[in-house]
Amino acid sequence: MKLIALDLDGTLINRDSSISERTRQYLQHLADSGRWISLVTGRPYEEARGLMERNGILPSAGFPHYLICEERDIYSLIDKNHYKPWEPRNSELFAAELALLPEGNAIAQRLAREHRLRFFMNNLVFQERRGFVEIVFPTRDEAREGLMRAAEWAEAAGLKAIRNNRGLALRHMQVGKLPALRVLVEHLGIAPDEVLVMGDSHNDLAMLTAGFQAATTANADPELKAAVLEAGGCVSFQNASDGVAEVLQRVFQL
Numbered sequence: 574m575k576l577i578a579l580d581l582d583g584t585l586i587n588r589d590s591s592i593s594e595r596t597r598q599y600l601q602h603l604a605d606s607g608r609w610i611s612l613v614t615g616r617p618y619e620e621a622r623g624l625m626e627r628n629g630i631l632p633s634a635g636f637p638h639y640l641i642c643e644e645r646d647i648y649s650l651i652d653k654n655h656y657k658p659w660e661p662r663n664s665e666l667f668a669a670e671l672a673l674l675p676e677g678n679a680i681a682q683r684l685a686r687e688h689r690l691r692f693f694m695n696n697l698v699f700q701e702r703r704g705f706v707e708i709v710f711p712t713r714d715e716a717r718e719g720l721m722r723a724a725e726w727a728e729a730a731g732l733k734a735i736r737n738n739r740g741l742a743l744r745h746m747q748v749g750k751l752p753a754l755r756v757l758v759e760h761l762g763i764a765p766d767e768v769l770v771m772g773d774s775h776n777d778l779a780m781l782t783a784g785f786q787a788a789t790t791a792n793a794d795p796e797l798k799a800a801v802l803e804a805g806g807c808v809s810f811q812n813a814s815d816g817v818a819e820v821l822q823r824v825f826q827l
């Protein structure tokens with residue numbers, strides 16, 4: 574196994590934003606013994622970095638080697654000092670996504686008008702900062718319905734609807750955790766079965782069922798657990814960060 578790709582919320586980090594000490598130690602050990610570690614998160618870069626640093630993981634630790642943030646942007650750790658964005662790739666993809674904001678907003682309007690769905694959505698300032706329309710429904714069931722309704726409209730507009738719990742994001746076709754991870758895997762020149770992927774929510778589903786080694790944690794959505802087991806992966810007995818340690822221990826026989 575050469576690359577360990579980890580979702581952040583509900584996977585590497587616990588609800589209180591902590592990373593279990595054992596998990597941090599295992600990751601340090603694996604990084605020191607030549608494995609690459611990547612975060613794969615929907616969080617913006619600053620938040621992902623902040624969460625690492627609050628858990629004592631500074632760039633000087635030498636990992637994570639890569640950050641996939643906003644389910645889109647890729648950053649590499651340079652000389653144990655700072656992270657460098659992949660340019661012009663990141664900027665080009667951001668611009669392509671930004672250009673589809675009108676289509677994303679039109680879909681949100683149709684959901685409200687034609688299906689009487691109620692939701693909050695991010696305003697134009699946040700849309701322009703992050704590059705996409707994000708809808709948050711009051712319940713998971715409404716989010717499920719929203720996804721069902723929006724999927725086809727999104728595809729026709731060059732977008733795809735990505736669900737995460739009560740949220741639904743309307744993203745550019747080439748954006749998402751799986752496409753970004755594939756770009757990284759290709760860059761590293763490694764085979765899919767040399768990649769261990771962990772995630773706990775619907776936005777992780779695509780990368781957990783794409784032919785990589787998949788694992789998830791006890792707290793994961795039941796649908797996710799079923800998909801991971803079906804893909805030949807494993808489900809930990811413990812939640813989030815402790816569950817990651819458990820999987821690392823099993824996979825790498827630590």
Ligand SMILES: [Mg+2]
Pocket residue numbers: 580581582583584772773774
């Ligand atoms: Mg998660």
